[in-house]
Structure formats: C-alpha cells, structure tokens
Amino acid sequence: MSPQSVPRAVRLASSSRKSFKCALPAQLGASRRCISSTAHVRGNESQDPSLVASGGEFNMTKFSPFNWEDPMRxxxxxxxxxxxxxxxxxxxxxxxxxxxxxxxxxxxxxxxxxxxxxxxxxxxxxxxxxxxxxxxxxxxxxxxxxxxxxxxxxxxxxxxxxxxxxxxxxxxxxxxxxxxxxxxxxxxxELVGCFGLTEPNHGSDPSGMETVVEDDGDGHFVLNGSKTWISSSPYADVAIIWARAKWDNKVRGFLVEKGTKGFSCPPIKNKLMLRASVTGSIFLDNVRVKASDSFLSRAKPGLGAPFECLNSARFGITWGAIGALEACIAESRQYALDRKQFNKPLAGFQLQQKKIADASTEASLGLLASLQLGRAKDAGTWSPEMVSLVKRNNCGKAVEHARKLAEIFGGNAASDEYHIGRHMANLHVVNTYEGTYDIHGLILGKGLTGVAAFA
The missing domain is CATH 1.10.540.10 (Acyl-CoA dehydrogenase/oxidase, N-terminal domain)
Incomplete structure (x- = not known):
C-alpha cells in the first residue's frame, strides 16, 4: 500500500507515535541530568544511605521510623x-x-x-x-x-x-x-443493665422467639418465657426483655426491674471462656409490669429495634477484638525476644517471626476497617452489611491469629501466668456472640447478591 493510500489520520497517529518514541529517551535523559545536577549541588549535604536508590540515583523520598505498635500509623x-x-x-x-x-x-x-x-x-x-x-x-x-x-x-x-x-x-x-x-x-x-434477646431454642434465629407478652387490659403487661446466655443478668438491676406480643405476633421491648415477682436470673456456672464477666439465664413466670413504666413505646414493633441495638454493640466488638489481638501480639513479641532455644531468641527463627508478622498485618488492617466504619457511623453513612463485614473479619482474624501466636509459647500457653490463653479462649466466644461468623457471612452475602440464603 502506498503512503498516499493510507488515511491521513492513521499517518498522523503513526507519526505522533514515532515522535513520542524519539522524544521520550531525550526527556528521560534531561530529567536524569537534572536529578544528577541537583544531587551534585547538594553534594556537601550528608546523605542517608537509605535515600540512595539503586543505580546511584538520588531518591527524594524520606521514611518515618516504623512503629511496631502502630504499623499503619x-x-x-x-x-x-x-x-x-x-x-x-x-x-x-x-x-x-x-x-x-x-x-x-x-x-x-x-x-x-x-x-x-x-x-x-x-x-x-x-x-x-x-x-x-x-x-x-x-x-x-x-x-x-x-x-x-x-x-x-x-x-x-x-x-x-x-x-x-x-x-x-x-x-x-x-x-x-x-x-x-x-x-x-x-x-x-450505680445501676447494672442486661439485654434479654437470646433464648434456649433461638440463638441465631430470634424470629422464632417463644417469650410472649399479653395485655391484661388494666394498664399492665404479663410476660412469660425464658432467655439464656445473658451477660450481666445475675447482677442486673434492670433488664431489657424482648417478647412476642400475643395480640399481633410482633416483638416488643420491655423494662423489667430486679425484684419484680416472677422474675429471676440464675447464673450459668463453670464456663470455660469469658470467665471475668458473669453470664446467666432469665426466667419470666407471669411477670406483671406496668405499661407506662416498662413499655419501650418508641420502638417500632418487630425485630428492627433489637437489631439496631445489636449493630451498635457489634461496632464496638470490631474494635475490641483487635484490642485483644494487639495484646496477644505484644505479649508474643516480648516472649519471643526473651525466650531462648538453640542458643538464640525465638524471635530469631523465621517461623516465629512470620506468626507475629501475620498477626500484626491483620490487626493493622482490621483497625483501619473499624476506623472507617466509625467515621461512616459518625457521618450517618454506615449500614448493617458494613458492620457484618468488619465484625466477621476482625473477630475471625483475631481468634485465628491468637491461636497461632499461642504456638510461640509452647506449653506455657496453657498457664494463666500468660494472658495469651485467656484471650484465645475469650475470642472464640467473641467470634460467636452477637452474630456468628457464618451468620454475618450470610448477611453480607445477601447484601452482595440480593438473595437471602436463610429463612
């Protein structure tokens, strides 16, 4: 094909590409000469070896000292x-x-x-x-x-x-x-509160709630049912009780005070985890409460109100789980520096360093996720799916890496002289309550696909 037969636009484009290719080396050369000249002018200044890039070219980037306690600043x-x-x-x-x-x-x-x-x-x-x-x-x-x-x-x-x-x-x-x-x-x-939602037969599925409330017609409500695994209930002065109304089958919230007839909160003893807080059951046997004093009247009937409370608590859990993991990292790091095997500190072995590095990475990323979630919550742009994403990630990563870090301690992890075993046990519960790892995966999955995979 002769040059005259090639469309003018194509010839111009080809010419431009050739000009660009010819000009690029010259531009780079000029830039390099400029950088070299700048470096020569600054020749009397002391240069940090870390600022010299490969090939002998001066790198203008300066780095801040790394802080192992706050890797991502x-x-x-x-x-x-x-x-x-x-x-x-x-x-x-x-x-x-x-x-x-x-x-x-x-x-x-x-x-x-x-x-x-x-x-x-x-x-x-x-x-x-x-x-x-x-x-x-x-x-x-x-x-x-x-x-x-x-x-x-x-x-x-x-x-x-x-x-x-x-x-x-x-x-x-x-x-x-x-x-x-x-x-x-x-x-x-001065007053202790507890939150009665979970039941013996309904943990992840509160929609099947069996605790019921009926209106006795003279300004009082009567509650019957039971709750379990309720934090602080044995010492609570007031309990938030969620119950299904007999008149329309929708969930309502009520305040029940300690000492009310038919209301009891025995402790659940001999837990293997979360032992520094007290957990109990709640039994409601014809508990009669005054409507004007007890009814949470501004809550829309249904599960939306208790779920709203749970999402706020889950938000705090996303931060808390990272705090526990950070404690594990700090203790494991110090133990690895102090403990010697084969004539050198455990910190000098690649396998042990990797455990600490992996845990620190996940803690740092999880903390950034919690911070972003917090900013969104403050701005009013958060969503339940965001909470599920971060709660699921942070709690799952925390329990996973607490277990891996415990390996650094060997048999000593079994002793409560160290905190690692306690954190490891507690985090199993934290990964489970207020929405299990799997349930939050389903909430997130529905948000991602628009299809509910649960009833």
Whole structure:
C-alpha cells in the first residue's frame, strides 16, 4: 500500500507515535541530568544511605521510623480529643483492671468496681448526649472498647451490654421518664443493665422467639418465657426483655426491674471462656409490669429495634477484638525476644517471626476497617452489611491469629501466668456472640447478591 493510500489520520497517529518514541529517551535523559545536577549541588549535604536508590540515583523520598505498635500509623487519623479519650481509657484499664483480671478469671466472679470505675471516667454510654453521659463520637466509643478488650473480652462485654444494648435501647426507644429514671444512674455505674434477646431454642434465629407478652387490659403487661446466655443478668438491676406480643405476633421491648415477682436470673456456672464477666439465664413466670413504666413505646414493633441495638454493640466488638489481638501480639513479641532455644531468641527463627508478622498485618488492617466504619457511623453513612463485614473479619482474624501466636509459647500457653490463653479462649466466644461468623457471612452475602440464603 502506498503512503498516499493510507488515511491521513492513521499517518498522523503513526507519526505522533514515532515522535513520542524519539522524544521520550531525550526527556528521560534531561530529567536524569537534572536529578544528577541537583544531587551534585547538594553534594556537601550528608546523605542517608537509605535515600540512595539503586543505580546511584538520588531518591527524594524520606521514611518515618516504623512503629511496631502502630504499623499503619492509625494514630495520625485520630483527633486530639479521640487520642485523649483513648489515653484515659488505656490508663484506667492498664492500672485498675489488668492487675486483677487473672484472679477474676480464675474464680469466675463479678467485679463490682468495674462499672462504677468506668462511670467515674465517663466511659459508660459515652455516645449518648445528656443524662450524665459524655456525648462523644462513635470512633471514641470504639477506642474505649479496644482498650477494655486489650485487658479482657469479658470486661468489654460488661461495658458493651451496659452502654450499647441497655442504655442505647432506653435512650433510643424509651420515654422521657424512663430515660430520666435509668440513664443517669447507669452512666455512673450505680445501676447494672442486661439485654434479654437470646433464648434456649433461638440463638441465631430470634424470629422464632417463644417469650410472649399479653395485655391484661388494666394498664399492665404479663410476660412469660425464658432467655439464656445473658451477660450481666445475675447482677442486673434492670433488664431489657424482648417478647412476642400475643395480640399481633410482633416483638416488643420491655423494662423489667430486679425484684419484680416472677422474675429471676440464675447464673450459668463453670464456663470455660469469658470467665471475668458473669453470664446467666432469665426466667419470666407471669411477670406483671406496668405499661407506662416498662413499655419501650418508641420502638417500632418487630425485630428492627433489637437489631439496631445489636449493630451498635457489634461496632464496638470490631474494635475490641483487635484490642485483644494487639495484646496477644505484644505479649508474643516480648516472649519471643526473651525466650531462648538453640542458643538464640525465638524471635530469631523465621517461623516465629512470620506468626507475629501475620498477626500484626491483620490487626493493622482490621483497625483501619473499624476506623472507617466509625467515621461512616459518625457521618450517618454506615449500614448493617458494613458492620457484618468488619465484625466477621476482625473477630475471625483475631481468634485465628491468637491461636497461632499461642504456638510461640509452647506449653506455657496453657498457664494463666500468660494472658495469651485467656484471650484465645475469650475470642472464640467473641467470634460467636452477637452474630456468628457464618451468620454475618450470610448477611453480607445477601447484601452482595440480593438473595437471602436463610429463612
């Protein structure tokens, strides 16, 4: 084909490509000469060897020192107020809670000083505005739960149940008189709350709830049924009870106070996990409560209200699980540096370094996910699917890597002289309650495909 027969646009394009190819080496050469000249001018300045790229060319990038405790520099993304709240929570947890957690775990006892101590620090119901609560943002709440679970998942459970499940439900769905009666004293830790949703026959499937409520016609409701695996119930002064209404088969919420006739909360003893917090059952035998005092009237009938409370608590769990994993990483790292085998520290063996590196990677990524979720929650752009994604990921990764890190300790992991075994056991429960790993996978799967794979 002759040049004249080639369309003009094609000839121009070909010519442009040839010109570009010819010009590129010259441009690169000029750039390199410029860089070389710059380096020559700065020849009298001391140069960090790490700033010299391969090939002898000067690399303008400067690196910050690596911080093993904050590998992805999450701290840079926190406000001064958030850091201050985190630091205060950390100081309280490390100074007041950590020294006695082993004893609490061994004996499976309730520590009556935890909630008043948290209340004095302003750490109970912290996102609630008013009624004696701090009114901080959701990221700050997450930072608090992270510090609590860095000590023990049971301690974080106590705070989560009090703050998100109980105080959150009363604040969002209660009447003004109910808020005034309960929230200020719960914020101080003077009153203990619990959240009665899970039943003996209905854990992942609360839609099959068997606890029922009926209206007796004279301004009272009568509750019958049972709940199980309810955190803090044996010591609770008030319980949020979710029951199916006999008149329309829809779920409603009620406040039942300690001492009400027919209401009992025996403890569940001999747990192998989460022993630093107390768990119990709830039995309701013709429990009669006054409608004006007990009914959470602002909650829309159905499971939406309890699920809303659960999503707020799950948000805190995403941070807490990472706090527990970070505690495992810190203890494993120190143990690997101190413990010597074959005439050198365990930290000097590739297999052990990889366990620590893998765990640190997942903790860092999980923390970033929780931070993003917190910013979205504060902005009002979060969704239940986002919560399921991060709760499923962070809890699953935390329990997986806690188990792997425990291998560094060998047989010593079985001793409560070290915290790793306790965290490993607790995280199994954390990965299970408030939505199992698999259930959150199904919630996320429905969001991704639009098809429900569960009833």
């Amino acid at each position: 999450v701290e840079d993304n926190l406000s001064e107020e958030e850091i201050s709240i985190r630091d205060n929570a950390r100081a309280f947890c490390q100074e007041q809670l950590l020294p006695k957690v082993t004893e609490m775990y061994r004996n499976e006892v309730w520590d009556p000083t935890i909630l008043p101590g948290l209340g004095e620090m302003g750490l109970l119901g912290p996102t609630i505005d008013g009624h004696g609560c701090a009114g901080v943002n959701n990221v700050s709440y997450g930072l608090i739960t992270r510090e609590l679970e860095r000590v023990d998942s049971g301690y974080r459970s106590i705070m989560s149940v009090q703050s998100s499940l109980c105080m959150g439900a009363i604040n969002q769905f209660g009447t003004d008189s109910q808020k005034e009666k309960f929230l200020p004293r719960m914020a101080k830790g």
